[in-house]
Amino acid sequence: MNRSLVIPRLPTFIVPFARTVVVVFAALLLTLGLLGVSGYNLASCLEALWDGTFGSRYGWGAVLTGSTPLMLTGLAVAVAFRCGALNIGAEGQLLVGTLMATWLGVSVDLPSWVMVPSLFACGLIGGAVWAGIAGGLRVWRGVPEVLSTILLNFVAVELVKFAVTGPLEGVPGTAQTDELPKSAMLLMLDRTTDLHVGIIVAVALSITLYVVITRTTFGFRLRAVGSNPLASTYAGIPASRSLMETMLLSGCLAGLAGAIEMMGRIGTLSQGFTTVGYGYTAIAVAMLARLNPLGVIASAVFFAALASGSREMTFAPNNVPDKLVEIVRGLVVLLAIGYGVVQLRSQKD
Amino acid sequence: MTHDAIALRNIRKVFGDVQALDGVSFSLNKGEIHAALGENGAGKSTLMNVLYGLIRPDSGEIVVNGSPAVFHSPSDAIAAGIGMVHQHFMLVPDLTVAENLYLGSRSKQPFLFRQDVAQRDAQELVERYGLNVDVTRRIDTLPVGAQQRVEILKCLARDARTLILDEPTAVLTPQEVDDLNVVLRRLRESGHSIIFISHKLKEVLAICDRVTVLRRGRNVETLPIEEVDERALSEMMVGRSLTTLREREPTSLVAPVALELRDVSAEDARRTRMLNGVDLTVRGGEIFGIAGIDGNGQLELLEILAGVRQPLSGTVALSGDEITHLSPRERIERGMAIITEDRQHKGLVLEFSVAENVALKQFDCPPYAKRGMLNLRVFQDRADNAIQRFEIRASGPDQPVGTLSGGNQQKVIVAREVSLADRLLIAANPTRGLDVGAMEYVHQTLIDARNDGKAILLISTELDEILALSDRIGVLYSGNLAEITREDATRETLGRWMLGKREGDAA
Numbered sequence: 001m002n003r004s005l006v007i008p009r010l011p012t013f014i015v016p017f018a019r020t021v022v023v024v025f026a027a028l029l030l031t032l033g034l035l036g037v038s039g040y041n042l043a044s045c046l047e048a049l050w051d052g053t054f055g056s057r058y059g060w061g062a063v064l065t066g067s068t069p070l071m072l073t074g075l076a077v078a079v080a081f082r083c084g085a086l087n088i089g090a091e092g093q094l095l096v097g098t099l100m101a102t103w104l105g106v107s108v109d110l111p112s113w114v115m116v117p118s119l120f121a122c123g124l125i126g127g128a129v130w131a132g133i134a135g136g137l138r139v140w141r142g143v144p145e146v147l148s149t150i151l152l153n154f155v156a157v158e159l160v161k162f163a164v165t166g167p168l169e170g171v172p173g174t175a176q177t178d179e180l181p182k183s184a185m186l187l188m189l190d191r192t193t194d195l196h197v198g199i200i201v202a203v204a205l206s207i208t209l210y211v212v213i214t215r216t217t218f219g220f221r222l223r224a225v226g227s228n229p230l231a232s233t234y235a236g237i238p239a240s241r242s243l244m245e246t247m248l249l250s251g252c253l254a255g256l257a258g259a260i261e262m263m264g265r266i267g268t269l270s271q272g273f274t275t276v277g278y279g280y281t282a283i284a285v286a287m288l289a290r291l292n293p294l295g296v297i298a299s300a301v302f303f304a305a306l307a308s309g310s311r312e313m314t315f316a317p318n319n320v321p322d323k324l325v326e327i328v329r330g331l332v333v334l335l336a337i338g339y340g341v342v343q344l345r346s347q348k349d
Numbered sequence: 350m351t352h353d354a355i356a357l358r359n360i361r362k363v364f365g366d367v368q369a370l371d372g373v374s375f376s377l378n379k380g381e382i383h384a385a386l387g388e389n390g391a392g393k394s395t396l397m398n399v400l401y402g403l404i405r406p407d408s409g410e411i412v413v414n415g416s417p418a419v420f421h422s423p424s425d426a427i428a429a430g431i432g433m434v435h436q437h438f439m440l441v442p443d444l445t446v447a448e449n450l451y452l453g454s455r456s457k458q459p460f461l462f463r464q465d466v467a468q469r470d471a472q473e474l475v476e477r478y479g480l481n482v483d484v485t486r487r488i489d490t491l492p493v494g495a496q497q498r499v500e501i502l503k504c505l506a507r508d509a510r511t512l513i514l515d516e517p518t519a520v521l522t523p524q525e526v527d528d529l530n531v532v533l534r535r536l537r538e539s540g541h542s543i544i545f546i547s548h549k550l551k552e553v554l555a556i557c558d559r560v561t562v563l564r565r566g567r568n569v570e571t572l573p574i575e576e577v578d579e580r581a582l583s584e585m586m587v588g589r590s591l592t593t594l595r596e597r598e599p600t601s602l603v604a605p606v607a608l609e610l611r612d613v614s615a616e617d618a619r620r621t622r623m624l625n626g627v628d629l630t631v632r633g634g635e636i637f638g639i640a641g642i643d644g645n646g647q648l649e650l651l652e653i654l655a656g657v658r659q660p661l662s663g664t665v666a667l668s669g670d671e672i673t674h675l676s677p678r679e680r681i682e683r684g685m686a687i688i689t690e691d692r693q694h695k696g697l698v699l700e701f702s703v704a705e706n707v708a709l710k711q712f713d714c715p716p717y718a719k720r721g722m723l724n725l726r727v728f729q730d731r732a733d734n735a736i737q738r739f740e741i742r743a744s745g746p747d748q749p750v751g752t753l754s755g756g757n758q759q760k761v762i763v764a765r766e767v768s769l770a771d772r773l774l775i776a777a778n779p780t781r782g783l784d785v786g787a788m789e790y791v792h793q794t795l796i797d798a799r800n801d802g803k804a805i806l807l808i809s810t811e812l813d814e815i816l817a818l819s820d821r822i823g824v825l826y827s828g829n830l831a832e833i834t835r836e837d838a839t840r841e842t843l844g845r846w847m848l849g850k851r852e853g854d855a856a
Contacts, residue, residue: 231698236681
């Protein structure tokens with residue numbers, strides 16, 4: 001994992017980037033191959049793929065909206081991995097952040113200039129607290145965060161299920177909360193699609209985080225500790241504190257991702273939200289982006305396009321069955337992660 | 350002329366755009382101990398890896414007992430009777446000696462592993478070659494010297510007639526080095542041939558029959574050991590005559606005390622006293638050298654000085670201010686610099702570039718950073734400066750430090766610490782693993798710093814280093830530090846003190 005702040009000169013940057021593009025194309029070819037073998041009309045499928053992604057206004061909306069939570073959770077994972085914390089708990093942190101934001105949202109109704117920042121803050125705090133538990137366990141008891149974060153994911157799922165069937169349940173029997181008031185919802189950028197302001201927040205944060213990680217003393221510190229905590233200690237860098245900060249930062253991003261998704265698109269929290277799995281897809285997003293915050297932007301868009309395009313294929317006239325689409329998505333993720341792993345390992349040599 | 354047991358002729362090997370070997374030849378006679386001597390990067394390890402089948406040469410030939418041979422892998426080399434003991438041992442720590450030997454053995458292994466059979470076979474090997482080791486003990490309970498004997502036994506178990514030892518003495522205590530010499534002589538007598546890869550001149554002179562010097566991938570010379578001395582060998586290795594260290598200017602007794610330890614004691618995790626009431630002072634403009642074998646409290650002393658460990662009792666003062674409980678950061682801010690003994694784990698972040706490592710202790714202070722933002726230009730400039738001043742062989746400030754050779758990695762640390770040191774510079778085994786050229790460089794840097802008025806605390810296991818550099822000398826044994834006068838400090842006396850035998854001295 002290259003945690004150096006060295007930004008490769010253009011030639012050295014182009015090659016790995018081109019290789020990533022190759023992976024994307026390989027994934028597409030695989031998709032087409034699978035569809036062709038199953039007897040589907042390739043031309044028609046391709047058309048659906050295009051329509052569902054960049055070929056229509058609706059497609060663009062779906063892709064950009066879908067990439068928002070992936071971008072933010074992808075950032076959470078990329079930052080954590082880059083700074084030495086194996087945070088597999090983005091999902092749980094996202095859920096807890098969403099839960100907190102939703103709780104505040106349905107409990108009070110204030111003007112939007114108060115509501116929106118407050119709910120954002122809830123998302124940040126919820127995610128940070130959840131990640132902080134794992135961080136604390138690592139720092140004070142040496143519990144590997146790979147373990148604790150995954151286990152906390154399961155706890156978070158149950159927490160959400162409990163909340164939406166119990167204290168936060170809106171209409172009894174629906175297993176979902178009331179809708180967030182209008183004041184808490186994010187500005188829509190395009191009323192014909194779901195596209196909301198969250199995408200701008202996500203992209204802005206990606207760029208900001210890139211600068212923070214590579215050009216601030218804060219980022220230097222986190223990366224140093226992530227790479228060699230012992231040498232960092234001897235160099236006067238507080239290792240435990242830095243690791244905790246990494247986890248908290250990561251948790252904040254994941255929690256915010258959930259809050260924004262809630263406030264921008266969904267508007268209500270239900271059990272179904274625990275099955276979407278943004279936090280897990282985020283790992284693939286981060287790997288494909290080679291842990292680079294700027295790369296996460298493109299990577300998230302790719303994964304969102306994959307989801308949207310393949311969903312479009314399930315509609316008429318192609319009617320590709322859901323399961324086939326799932327297979328395709330799974331294979332692409334495998335390719336992306338596998339390639340990411342291969343790249344990271346070859347960087348070690 | 351004895352028959353060549355092994356000959357390497359005109360070996361060439363290129364790695365990327367580095368010519369690691371440029372037509373190197375090496376011949377080994379039967380029953381001789383032949384040294385492959387050279388600086389780090391000279392090509393000696395690469396050459397031996399070719400012989401052992403780990404690397405395929407681009408051109409050149411290998412001749413074994415008169416007939417040409419091609420080695421596709423170590424199995425071929427082993428089949429040809431060649432065994433290799435690497436610098437970093439390849440033993441399984443949790444298993445016993447017998448089990449490790451069993452793992453490597455080629456003998457007909459029954460499907461089921463039998464402990465008694467393995468032990469019996471292992472014991473037989475031990476007795477046959479006289480390499481004393483308890484075959485029932487786990488590897489991780491054995492001292493390094495014994496582990497090395499197990500590695501040698503592994504080779505012998507596979508009927509090696511030729512042994513290649515890669516930097517065998519790098520990890521041994523002086524006593525263990527003597528033991529190894531005995532073993533090697535015995536093996537020579539029984540007709541084995543040995544290749545001894547090293548950059549340690551004294552040991553090569555003590556044990557080998559012939560020496561081949563390599564420099565930058567080429568042969569320099571091959572000579573019988575009677576015809577060379579240390580000076581000649583150094584010059585052959587480095588390619589130029591070595592300058593003598595600049596004269597040490599006499600110390601001034603009125604210089605301020607930079608470091609003072611009073612009654613410092615420390616315990617390890619098992620409540621063993623590792624430091625016992627240590628008193629020590631170092632003044633500006635002097636080098637105080639502490640000699641001692643590893644494991645007598647040096648590690649704990651360094652940890653206490655760095656601020657990574659709290660002493661059980663006692664105080665540490667820097668230029669008169671007590672710093673016993675200050676953090677590493679606070680000590681760095683007060684101008685305390687430490688060249689650690691473990692450059693890869695404690696001194697450097699291997700993934701970071703040269704520039705990032707040079708800046709590692711000061712990255713959040715001006716001019717490296719302002720208001721939390723890094724000034725990358727300064728990073729580059731400072732690194733360029735260090736590379737030039739210390740002749741660090743790197744492609745540029747952006748090169749990841751992990752890809753530099755050991756000597757150059759150490760130079761990065763030295764560059765960083767020397768410019769950081771305000772009044773005190775602590776150097777712990779600063780030349781461990783370095784070749785002659787780099788060693789000379791570090792020594793000169795320390796002397797220059799001393800002449801500049803800085804106080805230097807040198808802690809080293811190398812007696813020659815202590816004797817060459819120190820104004821005052823102390824010996825650390827079993828947690829007790831005792832100072833010895835310069836007149837009394839001969840190699841013999843120091844050697845005895847290091848073993849705890851201080852006859853005729855007041856306690």
